Amino acid sequence: MKRNDFSHVKRVVVKIGSSLLTKGGKGLDQTAIAGWVAQMAGLRKQDIDVILVSSGSVAEGMCRLGLKTRPKTLHELQASAAVGQMGLVRVVDDNFQQHGLHAAQVLLTHDDLSDRRRYLNARSTLLTLLDFGAVPVINENDTVATEEIRFGDNDTLAALVANLVEAELLIILTDQQGLFTGDPTVYPDATLVSEIRANDPTLDRMAGASRSGLGRGGMYTKVRAARLASRSGTATVIAPGAAEQVISRVMEGKNIGTYFVPDLEPLVARKRWLAGQLQIKGQLVLDPGAVKVLKTNGKSLLAAGVKSVSGRFERGELVSCIDEEGNEIARGLINYGKAEAELIAGKNSADFERILGYADDAEMIHRDNMVLI
């Protein structure tokens, strides 16, 4: 994808860093936030799905609590985040409301995206919010995250969210013009990189740490995020958050910030991931009707077309779909664990509530989570 193809983008993740949001730690920048929200609302009006990953809870909490330096201990960080998150969501929500849009707070930990079942839950909730036309506002769940289940920085979180919802574009707003050949606060003669392949090995030499004491990762985590995002075919632009109409200009394909070109298109990347990297935990035998629908119409797999179930799997794990002769037709992430799948195999989704005691996904495997073999 070239910059001038961004006009085709239908789903974008915007990440805004702490120092931008809090005027370098002085408190939430109401004017700037109103400006970014207005631009995101403009995208929603064009029917583009928008997800905001917003940092700033610790920085705003520090400000409210009168802490001069970023706390060192985990519980102080967590307390600070809890205080600051209140201010953050209030301002963001007020602003989206002024544009007639609903903001939806989603706080995630690393476990939510690494555990297969929780991954599917997080994905379904985010996609449902987008279907409702709401704007998910995501941050790390700092108050409960221990070291082991932390993302640690919101650049990584934003990239994983972009992977999760298959956004075509990730925009990371920061306090610099973009990625420079070296940290411009240390090397004044460093120059702005306008475009680079996300997997270019020279990137590691350019990107340094954060120096503001407010954010977490500096350029290093942003470059790593661009690489991570490129795994699902997502393009990344690191752009100057303080620049006039920055989000709109990036979306218009203007030459602003640094554009990280992914190696693959989103669909190809996801199919490769599904087809190659996960272990198959079970098998579904499909009736001829289901085989035909999957092959010819690219539809989701409904339980009604499943004749039998084998293997050991939980919700969210990879299963293989075979025809009655044993030929593999497709693979996908299943919405039900083995016990439930056996109960609903061959049944209509209208009967799920009676059989299972609850009604959940109508599909056994959603077409977005399936790849034909």
Ligand SMILES: Nc1ncnc2c1ncn2[C@@H]1O[C@H](COP(=O)(O)OP(=O)(O)O)[C@@H](O)[C@H]1O
């Ligand atoms: N190659 C580079 N180009 C630009 N900035 C860099 C580079 N290396 C390190 N940095 C530093 O990264 C900082 C931005 O990261 P950070 O403070 O974590 O911001 P944010 O809060 O937006 O995530 C810049 O202010 C700059 O000091």
Ligand SMILES: N[C@@H](CCC(=O)OP(=O)(O)O)C(=O)O
């Ligand atoms: N969850 C933390 C995120 C910290 C963080 O990654 O900050 P930044 O490097 O400014 O994006 C917070 O809201 O303060």
